[in-house]
Amino acid sequence: MARTQRSDLTLRIALGTIGFLGIGYGVFRILGNQSVSQPLKLAPWLIGAIVLHDFVLTPIVLSIGLVLTRFVEPRARRYIQGGLVTGALVTAIAIPLIYRRGKNLPGKALLERNYAANLALIIAMIAAVTAAAYAVRVMRDRRDQRGIDTNVRPPTVQTSGTPYPNETT
């Protein structure tokens, strides 16, 4: 245990050094050619990425989660959450495609598809798969419930030796 911890420490120091040098090299490159990298214009974008993600996007996602938790029963919620996660990830990729569609010269064969319709098709398929998985869950739960109803009672009656009062009388 102590030995793995020590070799872990060596590994961590080595990785940490490499990582630090990597960051340093990136910063060095950017500051080394400022006419191309425009660090003063790059910085707001770097900060903006965190602001948009941590203060806009994630709070929206979390509020949707909160609404679901409050208003949807747990079994259905599981599947709605799953479907939303998949659908949202695909939508994140599709939005720039939809926005930029048709803004290029024809020979480039670039962004010529109907991405809005394609996204709708993908989301419909995700919804269908999610609904099917939910339906299977509901049916299984029902079957399991029946199984408990039919299987559990006989041994209870036999092993207890004292049958239920309402059955003796």
Added chain:
Amino acid sequence: MPSLRLPETQPLFWPKFSSPLHSPAVIARVGRVLGIVLALCFVTGLLSHYQYHPWHWLPEPASPVWGYRLSQGLHVMTGIAAIPLLLVKLWAVYPKFFEWPPARSVLHGLERISIAILVSTALLELVTGFLNILNWYPWPWGFVFVHYALAYAVMGSIILHIAVKLPVIREGLATKISQNAPPPAAGEAEPESESETAQPAAEQELANATTGHGLSRRGLLIAGGAGVGVVAATTLGQVIPPLEPLALLAPRKVSDGPLGVPINRTAKQAGTTKSAADASWRLTVIGPNPYDLDLAALEALPAADRHFPIACVEGWSVGADWRGPLLVDVLRKAGVDVDGDIRVHVQSLEREGTYNNSIVEGHQLPQALLATHLNGKRLSMDHGFPLRLIAPDRAGVLNTKWIESVRVI
């Protein structure tokens, strides 16, 4: 030095996160996949960088002919797949953003700064990379340069992050995805097994690992994995033509390109519409005995047929049939010793632009064509009429179009 004293307890209206989905078991698993994907993206990115800036003593190889097609396809595909992965990862670790106190020590404060670097550079690198393949540049800096420099900051901060979090990563990966507590130490019995007849162990575990029976941790991994899978499956068709019918979200529709090959820079963009169509066009060959020849003379030379892909830095690629004289045959007539260690500079009619010329050397040189035909048809204006370079395992834009001269340097 005056010390900034923060209250011991967090502020009253501070976010609280109850979902067990924000657990090391989830975070470490998503992080492992994301780390591998980004490492692949980084390495293939370096390979692509080398295409454009090779060392003279180690020229780009000529085989496999699909080398750059594979590596750059991987670069762009891993980059795209990393976007949904990163979103899941950042969602899972979001509560860490509200840690209280914000910094327990100087070291912890530095670590949090490195996390900020990681998050901001990774988000910006992946998003701008994605917008680049859409030919959309809504920023003022030079994309290629910053994309290259930021890649080191992204990869560096990930490696630093792994170094800091290694024990947590180990613990997270060792924790069963459906389990709540860390795994019991070796020899210790499974807690509460056998005795509980009312609630079977599996059911207990499920109950532990769900948000009040909402989406389970496994469920999150399945849903997130499905999102990444759908994104990959619907974009891969721009790299692998047989998958094109599935490519609902691929930026390029390769088969829509003229002569079956998309264009990245049109003759109009390059400003060569007039000069390339000029009937007095001649190719100038500069060697010990310089000469020039017109298109008819070029076509009178023995033509070679080659099947080489066009593989764009933007990730799309397609194989194509090219026809035209070999570059070395044309050079030989100028008295060039083509078996010697030579580098050939190919110049376009295009007057401005970073890629209006390229260098052919090493193993690519004997295979390089001065193509006049593409997929059985004469080159169109946008494909580089009257003459373009095509060589194996070579980034698309380095196959210079609208050639004006070739020169040994």
